[in-house]
Amino acid sequence: MPQSLSTTITSPPPAAPAAPAPAGPPVARRSRVARLRRNPGQPLRHSRAAGRLAVLAYHGVTDPRSFGAQLDRLRRLATPVSLPDVERAVTEGRPLPPRSVLITFDDADRTVLTHALPELAARRIPAAAFVIAELIGTDQPFWWLEAEHLAQHGGRARAMGAYGGSGQLLAGLKALPDPDRRRSLQELRVSARCQAPRQEQLRPEDLHELRAADVAIGNHTLGHPSLSRCDDHTVLAEIHGAHEILTKWLGEAPAAFAYPDGGYDPRADAVLRQLGYRLGFLSDHRLGPRLPTHPLRISRLQVDSTTSIRRIDSLLSGLQRSGLARLLDPLRRPAAAG
Incomplete structure (x- = not known):
């Protein structure tokens, strides 16, 4: 940390710099939003987004009511499609309908079954859930939640160093080579004052219930490592091991994969091709093409069940990277109230 300095002041201190002008009251900000919405280029952006x-x-x-409101909005604005729909579009070379939207879930905790499925089923909207295979049928918490709890209760690991908060802790663990990440997690378990609470995960029979309700099941690796921090053998073991487990439980091989942490890895791409996967999903916060040209690198938009209806609108309209989207963010409201 910088050293503190002691200074004798014999004359009045200089005037403090003027505070930056405020961003403007909500009314003024909404006025700018309205002007952007009327921008002549917006219809073209909307038209292009309709074809993606x-x-x-x-x-x-976390909020079923808000999630249901989002689904109602999607039914009005878009055409919900299923994972098999996207797969057929790729294999047959036929574009999907205009304004197609696919709903996916990564990690797939039990709220996908208890909160999301009733809302999806009530509206007959398909989806896909990408599961961490080694957690199915256990009460083992997600490793990042466990690490955060352990660190908050005195857990220490040699490779971690000093971190200012849980976000830095998780970023540091994810940046480690995977053997070091696993070893650090074990050190946290040994040194913490108390262990992380157990977390009931989905069971094999839950996967069948989801699939029967038009929620396809996909591969999200065995243990959710950052594949870019894994050696070649671990990349193969994480994908292939999960593939074998899911094939055994489901009675058929999964055809879709979601990259942990959303980052593409060419070695994973090669393994997926060898195993016959037809779809792979990133988390790069982009719209994808109406007919995916790189089926193992399909873009996705990050949302959650509390994302505002206004934000959902801007994402589907292709505005998520525009000045309009940046102005809309401070105006977000709970989706259930949207």
Whole structure:
């Protein structure tokens, strides 16, 4: 940290610099939003977005009512499609309908079954859930939640160093080579004052219930490592091991894969091709093409069950990277109230 300095002041201190002008009251900000919406280029952006595939990437669903409101909005604005729909479009070379949207869930905690499925089934909207295979049928918490709890209760690991908060802790663990990450997690378990609470995960029979309700099951590796920090053998073991487990439980091989942490890895791409996977999903916060040109690198938009209806609109309209989207963010409201 910088040293503190002691200074004797014999004359009045200089005037403090003027504070930066405020961003403007909400009314003024909304006025700018309205002007952007009337921008002549917006209809063209909307038209282009209508011809692209929007894949929404959720994790858990914490607010079923808000999630239901999002689904109602999607039914009005877009055409929900299923994982098999996207697969057929790729294999047959036929574009999906205009404004197609696919709903996906990564990690697939039990709220996908308890909160999301009733809302999806009530509206007959298909989806896909990408599961961490080694957690199915266990009460083992997600490793990142476990690490955060252990660190908050005195857990220490040699490779971690000093981190200012849970976000830095997780970023540091993810940046480690995978053997070091696993070893650090074990050191956290040994040194913490108390262990992380158990977390009931989906069971094999739950996977069948989801699939029967038009929620396809996909591969999300065995243990959710950052594949870019894994050696070649671990990349193969993480994908192939999960593939074998899911094939045994489901009675058929999964055809879709979601990259942990959303980052593409060419070695994983090669393994997926060898295993016959037809779809692979990133988390790069982009719209995808109406007919995916790189089926193992399909873009997705990150959302959650509390994302505002206004934000959902801007994402589906292709505005998520525009000045309009940046202005809309401070105006977000709970989706259930949207």
